[in-house]
Amino acid sequence: MNPDIVALGEPLIEFNQTRSDDPHTYLQGFGGDTSNMSIAAARLGASAGYITRVGDDAFGRMFLSLWDREHVDVSGVAIDRGAHTGVYFVTHGERGHAFSYLRAGSAASRLSPAELPVDVILHARVLHVSGISQAISSCACDAVFAAMEMARDAGVNVSYDTNLRLSLWPLARARATIIASLAYCDWCLPSLDDMRELFGSDDADGLIDRCHAAGAPVVVLKCGPQGCVVSNGSRTETLRGHGVAHVDATGAGDCFDGAFAARIVAGDDPFTAARYANAAAALATTGFGAVAPLPRDADVRHQLEKAQASAASR
Numbered sequence: 409m410n411p412d413i414v415a416l417g418e419p420l421i422e423f424n425q426t427r428s429d430d431p432h433t434y435l436q437g438f439g440g441d442t443s444n445m446s447i448a449a450a451r452l453g454a455s456a457g458y459i460t461r462v463g464d465d466a467f468g469r470m471f472l473s474l475w476d477r478e479h480v481d482v483s484g485v486a487i488d489r490g491a492h493t494g495v496y497f498v499t500h501g502e503r504g505h506a507f508s509y510l511r512a513g514s515a516a517s518r519l520s521p522a523e524l525p526v527d528v529i530l531h532a533r534v535l536h537v538s539g540i541s542q543a544i545s546s547c548a549c550d551a552v553f554a555a556m557e558m559a560r561d562a563g564v565n566v567s568y569d570t571n572l573r574l575s576l577w578p579l580a581r582a583r584a585t586i587i588a589s590l591a592y593c594d595w596c597l598p599s600l601d602d603m604r605e606l607f608g609s610d611d612a613d614g615l616i617d618r619c620h621a622a623g624a625p626v627v628v629l630k631c632g633p634q635g636c637v638v639s640n641g642s643r644t645e646t647l648r649g650h651g652v653a654h655v656d657a658t659g660a661g662d663c664f665d666g667a668f669a670a671r672i673v674a675g676d677d678p679f680t681a682a683r684y685a686n687a688a689a690a691l692a693t694t695g696f697g698a699v700a701p702l703p704r705d706a707d708v709r710h711q712l713e714k715a716q717a718s719a720a721s722r
Contacts, residue, residue, distance in 0.1 A: 410531035411457030411481040413449045413669050416555055417442030417541035418516035418548075419460055420494040420509070421467045424658065424697050431499070437697035438474055439496060440516075441540050441571050444659045444698045447478045448666025452688065452705050454673055456666070457481030457532070459525055459555070461515040467493035468515070474699070484525040488515035498658055505658055509575070517545040521554035534669045535559040536567040539602075542585050543576035549585065556592040565672070568593035568624075569665050572602040579605065591623035595678065597665050599630045612637050616644070626678045628668065630661055630689070638682040645679050650690035650715055659698030664689035667708070687711040 419440035426435045438444075443458060450456040458480055462468030464487050471493065475482050494511035511517070529535055535555060542549040556566050570586050577585075583606050590596055596619055603615040612629055616639045619627040629637040635649035667688035671681035688708045695701030703711075 409455070410528065412455040412533040412673050413446065413536065413666075414457045414459060414484065414528055414532040414534070415442035415446040415536040416459040416484075416552065417538060418494055418511070418514060418544055419443040419458075419462065419471050420496045420511065421470065422496060422498065422658075422698055424498040424656070425500055426696050434497065435696055437699055438471065439659065439698040440494070441538050441569065441659075441662045442536060443471070444662035444702070445536055445569075445666040445669075446480050447475075447699055448663040448688070448692075448702045449670045450479050450666075451702050452667055452670045452708065454666075454670035455481075457484055457528060459484035459519075459528060461486045461488045461491070461519050461523075463487070463491050463493040463515045464489040465493055467495065484528040486523065488518055491515040491518055498656075500656070505656065511544065514544070517548050519551045520547040521551050524551055524555055524558070526558065529555055529558050529564065530562045532559070532564050533673055534565045534567055536569070536665060536669060537589075538569040538571040539582065539586055539589075540571045540573055540576070542589070543573055543582065553589075553592075556589065560592055565594040566592050567665065567669050568596045569661065570596065570598040570602040570606070571661070572605055574605065582606070587622050590619055593624050595626035595628065595668070595672075596624040597628050597630060597661075597668065599661055600632070603629065613644070628664075628678070628682050628685075630664055632657070632660075636664075636682055636686050638679050640678055643679075645682075647683055647686050650687055650711060652690045652694050652711075654693045656696045656701075657693050658696075659702070660689045660692045662698065663692035663702055684708060684712065687715065
């Protein structure tokens with residue numbers, strides 16, 4: 409059975425600094441924005457799959473085992489015997505979390521349009537891609553555009569997260585590529601930080617308007633602990649953040665993306681889906697790493713009930 413939600417991108421083995429008293433202690437985990445998204449969607453009850461390439465190495469095999477445990481379909485995953493699986497490190501300081509990458513020449517960066525698993529894309533209901541998927545190499549960028557065009561022509565919804573990483577490409581190129589991508593998507597899920605970098609503005613309404621003008625019918629502006637702003641072009645709604653015991657924000661935005669797609673596939677409208685995803689993303693910050701703290705549906709429902717009860721008592 410083909411998965412309803414398919415993400416395309418680069419998985420990365422994660423080493424996360426977890427002890428302030430010992431900066432040399434790292435917890436091994438799993439990352440990669442689109443891999444996180446597919447796992448989040450699967451944990452929340454959706455049928456999810458992944459499109460990528462991994463190295464013929466220990467880290468690649470660890471990912472295959474992870475996706476099997478998390479019920480993420482791997483029919484779109486290829487093994488590249490000439491390249492390695494990417495790695496990144498997370499450190500924590502006064503300015504929050506910072507990332508260091510060992511990803512140049514990774515297996516996923518060698519994905520090209522000719523190697524796309526066409527059947528997996530055409531039989532999905534949602535294809536999710538991101539700016540990171542486009543930034544890791546020129547052939548991967550071409551593959552993302554080819555996949556989006558293929559999905560759009562087949563009536564498959566396209567989900568897009570800007571996920572701007574200026575360490576991977578120049579701002580001008582990132583801006584041009586991201587704006588071009590918005591014309592293909594059915595919804596885009598940028599962070600406020602990304603949009604500030606891209607357009608030099610803090611005006612949420614103006615930033616959302618720019619996304620609509622570029623072609624995105626639905627925009628969800630993710631504002632971190634403050635929540636999110638949802639717009640379908642004629643209606644805009646601001647959703648407050650959830651007060652949780654924040655530990656590590658790694659992967660929270662990816663969790664939002666997976667939760668949003670899961671609820672859209674389940675039949676929710678964008679505003680209801682964003683309300684659910686807002687709670688899921690908050691819960692994803694309550695543990696270390698990108699994957700370990702990703703919540704289950706019951707956890708999200710409980711958090712929504714708590715927030716509703718708290719609002720009613722004010």
